[in-house]
Amino acid sequence: MRAAYMYGPGDVRVIDAPDPRIEQPTDALVRTVVSCVCGSDLHPYHSMKANAEGRSMGHESVSVVEEVGADVRTVKPGDVVIVPFVYSCGVCDFCVAGLQTSCRVAGLAHPTGAEGAQAAYRRIPFADGTLYRVDVAEDDERMPGLLTLSDVYGTGYHAVVTGGVAPGKDVVVIGDGAVGLLAVLSAKQLGAERIVLMGRHTARTDLGRRYGATDVVAERGEEGIAAVRDLTNGDGAHVVVDAVGHLPAYEQALAVVRDGGTVTRVGVPQYADGPIGRAQFTRNVTITGGVAPVRAYIDELLPGVLDGSVDPGAVFDRTLPLDDAAEGYRLMDDRAALKVMLRP
Structure with missing residues (x-):
C-alpha cells in the first residue's frame, strides 16, 4: 500500500509499505477515505531525529471497514467510521467517564509502525471502543466535516x-x-x-x-x-x-x-x-x-455536521492525493495552506 513516512526534518516520502493485517481478535482493518496533515505533524517535521527506517505519519481519518477480528461487535465490513486519534477500549472506567485518552487498556496509544492515517489502509486496535460508525456513504459531501471529528473539532x-x-x-x-x-x-x-x-x-x-x-x-x-x-x-x-x-x-x-x-x-x-x-x-x-478525548465529543458534535448547521470542514483549504503528502507538509509549513486533506 501507499503510505507517508517521515525520515527526518523536512523529509516526507510516500512509499510502498507493507499491507496491515488483523493481528488481534479486537482489531479492524480499515481503508482510508480521507486523512490529513495536522499542525502537530509539523513539530517532528522541524525537529525529528533522522531515522533511516522512517516513521509512519498521520492520526486523523475517516475510513471504511474492510475486515474485523473475531471479537469485534460494533462495526462490520462496509461501515464508514470516524477514527479518533487515540485508541480506546471503550469499557474501562476512564472510557466510560469520557476520558478515553487515559484508557487503562490502550493507554495513550497513537498509531505506530505501519498504522499511521496517511496511508491507504490501517489496522485499528480496540475497534469496538475506538471506531465510531456513521451512516453516510464514502463519497458524502460532508466528509471534510466528519474528518474534523477525528481530532481538530473535538480538540477545539x-x-x-x-x-x-x-x-x-x-x-x-x-x-x-x-x-x-x-x-x-x-x-x-x-x-x-x-x-x-x-x-x-x-x-x-x-x-x-x-x-x-x-x-x-x-x-x-x-x-x-x-x-x-x-x-x-x-x-x-x-x-x-x-x-x-x-x-x-x-x-x-x-x-x-x-x-x-x-x-x-x-x-x-x-x-x-x-x-x-x-x-x-x-x-x-x-x-x-490537555489531550482531547475526542471520542467522547462525537455524539454531541456530529448532529451539527450532518445537518449543516456548522461547517468545521471549512478549515480544509487544500485537497491533495496521498502521493503528494510531502507537498501538503510544505504548504502547511509555509503557511500557504491552513489544513491539507489527503485522499488515497
Whole structure:
C-alpha cells in the first residue's frame, strides 16, 4: 500500500509499505477515505531525529471497514467510521467517564509502525471502543466535516469545555490554525459573549470571524497584551485558549487572562518547563486543557455536521492525493495552506 513516512526534518516520502493485517481478535482493518496533515505533524517535521527506517505519519481519518477480528461487535465490513486519534477500549472506567485518552487498556496509544492515517489502509486496535460508525456513504459531501471529528473539532471543543466557556464570558483564542479556529467555533456554540482571535493570517482570521470571533488581534508581545486588555475592559479574559503549544503563546495566555480566569492548553507543549508559580497562585488562575478525548465529543458534535448547521470542514483549504503528502507538509509549513486533506 501507499503510505507517508517521515525520515527526518523536512523529509516526507510516500512509499510502498507493507499491507496491515488483523493481528488481534479486537482489531479492524480499515481503508482510508480521507486523512490529513495536522499542525502537530509539523513539530517532528522541524525537529525529528533522522531515522533511516522512517516513521509512519498521520492520526486523523475517516475510513471504511474492510475486515474485523473475531471479537469485534460494533462495526462490520462496509461501515464508514470516524477514527479518533487515540485508541480506546471503550469499557474501562476512564472510557466510560469520557476520558478515553487515559484508557487503562490502550493507554495513550497513537498509531505506530505501519498504522499511521496517511496511508491507504490501517489496522485499528480496540475497534469496538475506538471506531465510531456513521451512516453516510464514502463519497458524502460532508466528509471534510466528519474528518474534523477525528481530532481538530473535538480538540477545539475540549479547549472551551475544560476552560468553562459559558454565556457572558470573554474568550481569547491564541493561534489561527485549525484547532484555534475550531475553538472559536466551539466558544460561539457555548455562548461566549466576546471572542478575541489572536492571529496574523487574514484568510484564517476571516474564517475565524465567520465562526464567531468578534475581534481579531494581530499584534504579539506587549502590544498584543495591551490590545486584548483594552477589549476586555482592562481585566483580561475569563478563558484563554492556547492552541499553539510554544512557550511564548503560553506566556501570552497568562498575560491576558483575568484574575480568577482559566488558561486551557490544547496545543501540544513543545517545552518542558513554564511559569506555574506564585504569580498564577496569587491571581487564582486555573491551568487546564490537555489531550482531547475526542471520542467522547462525537455524539454531541456530529448532529451539527450532518445537518449543516456548522461547517468545521471549512478549515480544509487544500485537497491533495496521498502521493503528494510531502507537498501538503510544505504548504502547511509555509503557511500557504491552513489544513491539507489527503485522499488515497
